Amino acid sequence: MQGMKNSGAIRDWHSFWRFPIVWLIVGALGIVLADAVFRPLAERAEGMVSLIWTLIDGLVVVLIYKLTIRYLARRSVPELAKHRAGIETVMGMLIGTIFIVVSTFIIVAMGGYSLQWVTNVDTNAALISSIGAALGGAIVEELIFRGLLFQALHRWGGDWLALAVTSLFFGVAHLGNPGATLWSGFAIAVEAGVLLGAAYMWRRNLWFTIGLHFAWNALESLLGILVSGHAAAGLFTVKMKGAALLTGGNFGLEGSIVPVLISLLISVPMLIGVARNRDGHLSISRLE
Numbered sequence: 467m468q469g470m471k472n473s474g475a476i477r478d479w480h481s482f483w484r485f486p487i488v489w490l491i492v493g494a495l496g497i498v499l500a501d502a503v504f505r506p507l508a509e510r511a512e513g514m515v516s517l518i519w520t521l522i523d524g525l526v527v528v529l530i531y532k533l534t535i536r537y538l539a540r541r542s543v544p545e546l547a548k549h550r551a552g553i554e555t556v557m558g559m560l561i562g563t564i565f566i567v568v569s570t571f572i573i574v575a576m577g578g579y580s581l582q583w584v585t586n587v588d589t590n591a592a593l594i595s596s597i598g599a600a601l602g603g604a605i606v607e608e609l610i611f612r613g614l615l616f617q618a619l620h621r622w623g624g625d626w627l628a629l630a631v632t633s634l635f636f637g638v639a640h641l642g643n644p645g646a647t648l649w650s651g652f653a654i655a656v657e658a659g660v661l662l663g664a665a666y667m668w669r670r671n672l673w674f675t676i677g678l679h680f681a682w683n684a685l686e687s688l689l690g691i692l693v694s695g696h697a698a699a700g701l702f703t704v705k706m707k708g709a710a711l712l713t714g715g716n717f718g719l720e721g722s723i724v725p726v727l728i729s730l731l732i733s734v735p736m737l738i739g740v741a742r743n744r745d746g747h748l749s750i751s752r753l754e
Contacts, residue, residue, distance in 0.1 A: 493613075504519055504526060545672045554671045558679075596687035633655045693720075
């Protein structure tokens with residue numbers, strides 16, 4: 467009788483850790499704490515040493531994510547499969563680059579931005595700084611939002627609920643950034659939350675969304691455009707002219723109506739493809 471009670475207690479304990487809100491919180495806390503340890507080391511270091519610390523940070527938080535999914539959520543981690551990592555990351559970077567280049571070009575053509583090369587810029591320092599900041603942010607945010615949060619919400623209400631809630635949370639998470647407004651929060655929810663969520667639903671691969679997110683932020687930074695309100699020591703100086711709805715104002719490119727519209731042009735075909743292609747709409751539950 468005692469053995470049956472112990473067996474029941476063990477099952478209850480295992481069920482507790484498999485509950486989505488539990489492994490979501492545990493995994494997110496682990497990632498945030500690890501990032502809080504390693505990111506300051508990257509920020510204080512210089513040159514390639516800074517980039518090395520960023521890569522170590524990325525490896526650690528990816529490991530925490532995998533351990534959380536495998537041993538708490540109790541499933542495999544195909545969304546971070548090694549054999550697709552390279553091609554998925556490059557594909558995501560390509561889409562992120564197109565997104566930022568097209569959005570910036572349109573704003574420049576409409577007279578909102580003028581870009582001038584910084585004559586005394588330290589190109590290597592600017593490249594390392596932009597790559598390091600963009601890479602660290604992309605990995606951590608994607609693991610938490612499109613990884614843990616999206617998948618926990620998927621368990622409760624499916625993909626579309628997960629897409630809506632993660633997009634909303636992503637916008638809210640950026641309201642504390644410099645220059646943020648209610649409009650910029652909405653813009654981020656659409657152009658980042660929906661686009662990155664649609665990208666994950668389409669590819670079912672976090673390397674893809676990490677690549678997209680990374681290229682987006684790195685290119686913005688290299689162009690000298692504010693990244694979600696944060697100044698960047700890029701290769702250009704950007705002068706803004708005109709309404710904040712066009713330029714994004716003190717929040718930067720992401721506060722402009724232009725990338726909001728461009729992101730929808732990219733997101734909608736992805737979402738249509740997910741809805742129409744039953745084979746492409748591979749649910750997480752089928753991967754367990």
